[in-house]
Amino acid sequence: MSTHSGGPCLPAAASASSRGMKPKASSEHEEHIGKAGGKITLRADDYPQWYQDVIREAEMAEPAKVVKGCMVIKPHGYAVWEKIQRELDGRFKATGHKNAYFPLLIPQSFITKEAEHVEGFAPELAVVTHAGGEALDEPYVIRPTSETVIGYFFSHWVDSYRDLPLLINQWANVMRWEKRTRMFLRTTEFLWQEGHTAHASHEEAQEEVRRMLGVYGDFAEEVMAMPVIRGVKTDSEKFAGALQSTCIEAMMQDGKALQAGTSHDLGQNFGRAFNVMFQTQSGARDYVWQTSWGVSTRLIGGLIMTHSDDAGLVLPPRLAPIHIVIVPIFRGDDERSRVLAACAKLRDQLVDIDIAPPRARYRDFLEVVVDDRDMKPGAKFYDWERKGVPVRVELGPKDLEKDQVCVKMRVDSEAGKGKEFIPTAQFLATVRERLTKFQDALLAAARQRTLARSVELNTWDEFLRTFAGEQSSFAWCHWDGTRETEAKIKEQTRATIRCIPLPGQGPAPEPGACILTGKPSPQRVLIAKAY
């Protein structure tokens, strides 16, 4: 942990807004104070450490310690995942998919049936060799993904074109023995959803691939307030066993890219491997065309690195487990009881407000907490800021007199805008709009940041400068389309081709010369360092 000698460790975002904090005399222990106790490293000092600190201080998750590479997702983190699930699940069902559940264990032989698939996943499998006190005849692998076992069952479920399309989604945990783990971004075990569909034609499967990529993209932007680039993976980056992989890529605050979701065109590869055949309308027999698509708890890592600041976690209202915290301000028992009663009343009024978007199939009532812990208000402010609660309301005797509330947003909408004093009725009437605006502002800020750090590069010199050291940006460059050039770029700069953008996702396609080789290129591709 780096320390900041001299001066209190004030988060930059906090000090940016004029909140009249008196500078304190420096003391030796200033970086270890507050209820949660820990310190959040400044992003500018050490971005990876900041990320770890935010997760710890917001109580999102912690390393499992006793299980290598795994993590415990704590209630605050899991609540975010539940909101992600609810929102995505609704979108999957709205596009005709049904949930099902397949076994955690997969016969080892299944994995080997699709050549590229084995090659891709064999190195990272966990294998069960013993059970019930005896060695198994055939070991099971713990699923790294379920194409194979689902392919097996699809082969039993599909006979006719009338059985298609088969549109299945599974919410599950999977396990991949990765060399290097990072909280949320890459853990040995992780939670995800995996969609698996079978179609009668390639065209229909391709439509499905694009449709679900669209769902992911919309979700990322509308719900997570995380702008993404939608594109196609190069051959060397595609899913093991797929014909083509599409993805959404998001820019983190350090300029690196995060693959936030993937949607694969599996062609007939798994259909052949698992003999998933159907009889066509004309009576012929053919293999089904399959797709798979998934997003994982990695999204939470992306969420953190998209919005959070030096004061801790920042959550968009649509994913925040708690929307509003009410901090009572009082002195003496008399004030205490009066203020707490007012807090309870305000909470009761707020929790009846539904902030679900217009066409939602669910209701999204405000989650409100009255923080009546025996702590100083300031300590509570810091605590809730670290946890990313979008709105803080302070309620004290002065407010009771004036029938007003003091409102402070987790991220100030304008520079210098701090606490607002608003008539209670007006606050209640506009809180929904306030949260919507907050959500929009987060997206706009993220868009602005992504845009500001996106560049079109035309010379190898510029390219080397852009990716020198730990630096990264979203670089739109021409590429000659060869695997060799792709490998050289990676070797020399550690930046990779994140995707070939879909129409409307990058600069308008125009032919040019490859940034490395000068050979002809039909359009620019997105290059960045990646998580």
Place this chain on the structure above:
RNA sequence: CGGGACGUGGCCCAGCCUGGUAGGGCGCCUGCUUCGGAUGCAGGAGGUCGCAGGUUCAAAUCCUGCCGUCCCGACCA
């Protein structure tokens, strides 16, 4: 798996070089007191110093191995 850093009560760390068997701050508990931006007072609980061997009269401290965490690579949601 390679390179680096590290592992001491819940958190952050000191002690290790120069072995003699554990210390601070925060947090926690009890009571008091405060309460519009966090470090009030008193008392108290809590540690096989990551694990296993070895050296030694004696190991948190020295040696070896292992495990785990973090960072940087190779691999991936």
